[in-house]
Amino acid sequence: MPSNNTKKTPKRISQKKGTATKLVDSKLKTSNRNLPVMLEKYKNEVVPEMKESFSYTNTMQIPKIEKIFVNIGMGETVQDKNALSAAISDLTMITGQKPRENKAKKSVANFKLREGMIIGVSVTLRRDRMWDFFDRLVNIALPRIRDFRGINPKSFDGNGNYSLGLREQVTFPEINYTEVDKLRGLQVTINTTAKTDKESKRLLELLGVPFAG
Numbered sequence: 039m040p041s042n043n044t045k046k047t048p049k050r051i052s053q054k055k056g057t058a059t060k061l062v063d064s065k066l067k068t069s070n071r072n073l074p075v076m077l078e079k080y081k082n083e084v085v086p087e088m089k090e091s092f093s094y095t096n097t098m099q100i101p102k103i104e105k106i107f108v109n110i111g112m113g114e115t116v117q118d119k120n121a122l123s124a125a126i127s128d129l130t131m132i133t134g135q136k137p138r139e140n141k142a143k144k145s146v147a148n149f150k151l152r153e154g155m156i157i158g159v160s161v162t163l164r165r166d167r168m169w170d171f172f173d174r175l176v177n178i179a180l181p182r183i184r185d186f187r188g189i190n191p192k193s194f195d196g197n198g199n200y201s202l203g204l205r206e207q208v209t210f211p212e213i214n215y216t217e218v219d220k221l222r223g224l225q226v227t228i229n230t231t232a233k234t235d236k237e238s239k240r241l242l243e244l245l246g247v248p249f250a251g
Contacts, residue, residue, distance in 0.1 A: 075173055080103075085100055088100050103245075104229045104231050105164045105168060110158055110224055110225075140160055200238060207222055
């Protein structure tokens with residue numbers, strides 16, 4: 039009996055060590071991963087240009103993108119479970135993040151809307167996912183729009199945040215046109231730390247956002 043116990047003990051220790059090694063390797067891979075292309079561009083190109091253009095005395099003053107909000111409104115399909123499932127699938131593929139359901143905060147009789155009814159789905163993107171989505175939006179999705187001539191430079195909110203609407207989810211290559219149940223639009227809001235719209239516009243321009251005019 040003692041002999042059997044002696045053989046089993048090292049085996050358990052070996053398994054624990056193996057697990058620990060895998061965890062360490064995983065952490066190393068995560069910490070050594072490459073920066074998103076847009077974040078690298080921001081740090082290496084945008085920050086110096088913004089600092090020179092606006093004479094910032096502190097690096098912390100330089101505006102940056104803080105988060106991006108992406109929403110799909112359900113409209114007339116609000117009570118269609120299949121449409122809701124499709125919208126969730128579309129937004130998940132586009133952003134790489136599972137969306138949350140947006141519910142009505144109050145009832146509106148004219149629209150047959152009841153409090154708590156699902157009216158859309160949305161995601162709030164931060165950090166790497168935010169930068170990856172922003173990259174695909176600017177360099178892939180927008181150029182795919184037919185007769186695209188730039189986005190409206192006046193869609194700022196007065197606080198340095200910018201919003202735009204996309205008519206079709208198939209603008210993003212992640213969505214297969216032949217497999218969608220219907221075309222549905224997206225609303226994208228880019229929240230920045232800029233104090234003025236002028237600073238925010240310059241920030242987005244330097245990152246490659248194609249404004250019209």
